[in-house]
Amino acid sequence: MTERVLKEPEYMTCLNCDTSRKVGTATYYEHNNPLVGTKYYPLCKKCIKQFFTGDEDTKQQRIKTILQQLNRPWIVDKWIYFKEDWGQYIKHIASFHGSKTFLDSEFSGDHNQEEDDCESGFSEKWRGKYSIDDINFLNGYLDGLMNDFKIINTSHLDYAKKISKASLHMDKCFEEMQNGESGADKKYETSKKIFDDLSKSANFAESSRSKDNASGSLSKIVDTVENGTYVYQHVPFEQDLYDRLLENQKHVEKSL
Numbered sequence: 488m489t490e491r492v493l494k495e496p497e498y499m500t501c502l503n504c505d506t507s508r509k510v511g512t513a514t515y516y517e518h519n520n521p522l523v524g525t526k527y528y529p530l531c532k533k534c535i536k537q538f539f540t541g542d543e544d545t546k547q548q549r550i551k552t553i554l555q556q557l558n559r560p561w562i563v564d565k566w567i568y569f570k571e572d573w574g575q576y577i578k579h580i581a582s583f584h585g586s587k588t589f590l591d592s593e594f595s596g597d598h599n600q601e602e603d604d605c606e607s608g609f610s611e612k613w614r615g616k617y618s619i620d621d622i623n624f625l626n627g628y629l630d631g632l633m634n635d636f637k638i639i640n641t642s643h644l645d646y647a648k649k650i651s652k653a654s655l656h657m658d659k660c661f662e663e664m665q666n667g668e669s670g671a672d673k674k675y676e677t678s679k680k681i682f683d684d685l686s687k688s689a690n691f692a693e694s695s696r697s698k699d700n701a702s703g704s705l706s707k708i709v710d711t712v713e714n715g716t717y718v719y720q721h722v723p724f725e726q727d728l729y730d731r732l733l734e735n736q737k738h739v740e741k742s743l
């Protein structure tokens with residue numbers, strides 16, 4: 488990349504509040520947005536802070552909106568590490584991940600890139616050997632959980648990952664059952680129990696982002712998952728996952 492000469496005016500007017508402020512780290516943020524020709528992004532810190540106040544459940548979305556504008560990465564592990572403190576988060580990102588952009592974001596935890604995951608078939612992130620399809624399933628499932636529950640610490644994240652893996656396993660046992668493999672029904676029952684137990688002990692608080700599900704606990708959400716509506720509503724781009732859940736549902740209905 489060629490070095491760009493960025494303008495550093497002494498004063499700059501905030502695009503939002505129309506106030507002219509003396510330019511510096513106290514008033515504005517530096518950024519990586521290639522279409523903004525000033526060293527500091529023309530939205531003042533006051534306005535950004537103001538934008539983040541309010542509904543806690545939608546705060547993450549607003550944080551991502553600003554990160555997109557600043558073209559800085561959203562790294563969920565760091566967000567959790569800094570206890571959802573924007574000031575500390577952005578300070579860390581700007582100094583330690585200064586060249587990273589929003590495209591380098593890590594949405595579902597863990598620092599490992601997907602490319603590493605797929606190379607050997609062993610996924611560091613998921614601690615095991617998985618096919619690309621499986622990894623897509625796991626990532627999609629985890630994203631759904633992260634959207635619907637307040638997953639705010641490493642222990643939550645660990646549970647969420649285990650639940651995603653249990654769901655994948657259950658899915659596979661289902662497939663075996665539908666192929667009529669012997670002993671598959673027993674295996675499915677066991678996998679379902681593991682999934683249910685994990686879901687119960689995770690005991691996540693529901694985020695109000697998912698209020699439309701009208702369910703109060705994860706075990707209830709599990710039912711919704713099995714009805715194939717849960718992921719569809721919140722991870723609409725994961726069509727594969729939805730299809731698979733729907734497919735499962737058909738077989739549940741058939742076997743009843």
Ligand SMILES: [Zn+2]
Pocket residue numbers: 501502503504505506530531532533534535
């Ligand atoms: Zn402003």
